[in-house]
Amino acid sequence: MTSRAGLRLYIDTPLAAHAHLPMAETHAHYLRNVLRRGPGDEVCLFNGRDGEWRARIATLDKRGGAFQTEDMTRAQTPEDGPWLVVAAIKRAPLELIVEKATELGAARICPVTTQRTNTERINSDRLAAIAIEAAEQCSRLTVPLIAQTKPLNDVLRDWPTPRRLYLLDETGAGTSIVSAFASHPREQGAAILIGPEGGFAESELDAMKFLPFVNALDLGNRILRAETAALAALACFQAIAGDWA
Amino acid sequence: MTSRAGLRLYIDTPLAAHAHLPMAETHAHYLRNVLRRGPGDEVCLFNGRDGEWRARIATLDKRGGAFQTEDMTRAQTPEDGPWLVVAAIKRAPLELIVEKATELGAARICPVTTQRTNTERINSDRLAAIAIEAAEQCSRLTVPLIAQTKPLNDVLRDWPTPRRLYLLDETGAGTSIVSAFASHPREQGAAILIGPEGGFAESELDAMKFLPFVNALDLGNRILRAETAALAALACFQAIAGDWA
Numbered sequence: 001m002t003s004r005a006g007l008r009l010y011i012d013t014p015l016a017a018h019a020h021l022p023m024a025e026t027h028a029h030y031l032r033n034v035l036r037r038g039p040g041d042e043v044c045l046f047n048g049r050d051g052e053w054r055a056r057i058a059t060l061d062k063r064g065g066a067f068q069t070e071d072m073t074r075a076q077t078p079e080d081g082p083w084l085v086v087a088a089i090k091r092a093p094l095e096l097i098v099e100k101a102t103e104l105g106a107a108r109i110c111p112v113t114t115q116r117t118n119t120e121r122i123n124s125d126r127l128a129a130i131a132i133e134a135a136e137q138c139s140r141l142t143v144p145l146i147a148q149t150k151p152l153n154d155v156l157r158d159w160p161t162p163r164r165l166y167l168l169d170e171t172g173a174g175t176s177i178v179s180a181f182a183s184h185p186r187e188q189g190a191a192i193l194i195g196p197e198g199g200f201a202e203s204e205l206d207a208m209k210f211l212p213f214v215n216a217l218d219l220g221n222r223i224l225r226a227e228t229a230a231l232a233a234l235a236c237f238q239a240i241a242g243d244w245a
Numbered sequence: 246m247t248s249r250a251g252l253r254l255y256i257d258t259p260l261a262a263h264a265h266l267p268m269a270e271t272h273a274h275y276l277r278n279v280l281r282r283g284p285g286d287e288v289c290l291f292n293g294r295d296g297e298w299r300a301r302i303a304t305l306d307k308r309g310g311a312f313q314t315e316d317m318t319r320a321q322t323p324e325d326g327p328w329l330v331v332a333a334i335k336r337a338p339l340e341l342i343v344e345k346a347t348e349l350g351a352a353r354i355c356p357v358t359t360q361r362t363n364t365e366r367i368n369s370d371r372l373a374a375i376a377i378e379a380a381e382q383c384s385r386l387t388v389p390l391i392a393q394t395k396p397l398n399d400v401l402r403d404w405p406t407p408r409r410l411y412l413l414d415e416t417g418a419g420t421s422i423v424s425a426f427a428s429h430p431r432e433q434g435a436a437i438l439i440g441p442e443g444g445f446a447e448s449e450l451d452a453m454k455f456l457p458f459v460n461a462l463d464l465g466n467r468i469l470r471a472e473t474a475a476l477a478a479l480a481c482f483q484a485i486a487g488d489w490a
Binding site: 096100103104105137138139140176177178218219220221222223224225228231232233234235236238239240243244245 | 341345348349350382383384385421422423463464465466467468469470473476477478479480481483484485488489490
């Protein structure tokens with residue numbers, strides 16, 4: 001691991017050397033009122049495209065502020081982690097999934113509705129904010145994309161083959177996670193699919209059986225909550241077939 | 246996985262066929278006032294030793310209640326999962342670790358104090374209650390033991406060799422988690438050690454380097470929160486060297 005990250009902020013503007021960048025209102029408030037920083041203090045900035053840059057607070061007052069970039073501290077590298085396709089579950093576990101999946105390197109999180117989801121409305125803005133904060137803290141150079149919530153059937157219909165979709169199958173019919181991930185064809189990309197608390201409907205499982213891009217995985221004999229299964233599978237993927245391997 | 250668990254309760258008394266068992270006050274309250282159950286309703290009971298038993302509520306009123314056992318639904322099997330030795334961290338992430346580690350099959354959770362722990366007092370009773378509830382819901386037949394909080398040095402001094410201790414080393418000096426767990430000597434047992442938010446002190450890492458039962462592991466380039474690292478390592482262990490393998 002790299003050393004503990006200092007203050008890192010995600011910013012949605014192009015980054016280059018010696019640029020003067022107006023601060024978003026939320027950053028100005030956070031730096032001034034929460035962290036009590038002021039002009040001259042150092043921060044690192046990243047935008048998901050241009051690497052990470054050392055910058056200083058150039059101005060900061062009640063009306064806003066600006067950053068002045070200095071030099072690049074890390075060059076952008078591809079971070080094409082696995083995707084997570086996750087049934088809409090309750091707010092707290094879904095937020096936990098977004099935070100932890102960001103730390104674990106997921107590139108994209110796609111909430112889906114299934115036959116047994118209790119669709120509470122998903123607040124994508126809030127999930128995106130959680131992903132940004134987790135990315136800032138875990139030293140990623142990208143923020144995972146939070147996709148629009150869609151019905152599972154639509155996501156399967158429009159699936160970007162050849163990306164593999166690993167289905168966490170709690171009926172016990174799946175193959176072992178180690179053997180599946182150990183033979184993952186890396187050039188194809190991966191996604192992990194987690195069902196709702198009540199599990200997938202039988203008709204959903206039956207339909208997915210015949211999709212050539214789906215592999216069903218087994219996660220042992222204990223009943224895992226959706227968020228536990230999601231994070232366990234992501235960790236195993238990174239260890240066996242991802243960027244920890 | 247087995248089918249979704251029905252109502253399961255952990256009970257701290259011997260279990261056998263056709264036994265009449267007085268109900269703990271908390272169970273009587275929970276069944277009567279929270280779940281609105283009554284005499285004749287079915288529950289499953291387990292105590293960590295005698296398997297899982299089908300039982301019925303024999304009596305239940307304001308003053309308490311009793312169970313009447315019927316037949317055994319699952320025989321006791323060994324559940325000698327990995328241990329988790331975890332630096333005392335804040336209450337919310339520590340409680341998350343206990344809940345998720347129970348689902349992931351940890352046999353024992355040992356909170357430790359280290360040079361950089363901010364020792365808030367650890368409420369072991371509360372952690373034990375969380376472990377029981379998670380065990381009831383994930384269909385385990387045992388509840389992980391919550392050990393008394395001790396200084397890391399004491400735990401290392403009294404270490405039950407030959408059990409292996411896998412140290413999550415965020416300095417990047419460890420070996421890959423897959424290769425370490427793939428060559429884990431199963432008959433020796435395993436434990437996973439997670440440091441505090443500020444990491445281990447250098448002197449702690451140096452001292453552990455020379456302990457023959459310690460292996461340092463690397464968990465990639467992102468900075469993981471303590472609870473994320475703990476659950477990721479546990480999941481990888483179960484997948485590669487544990488009861489998912």
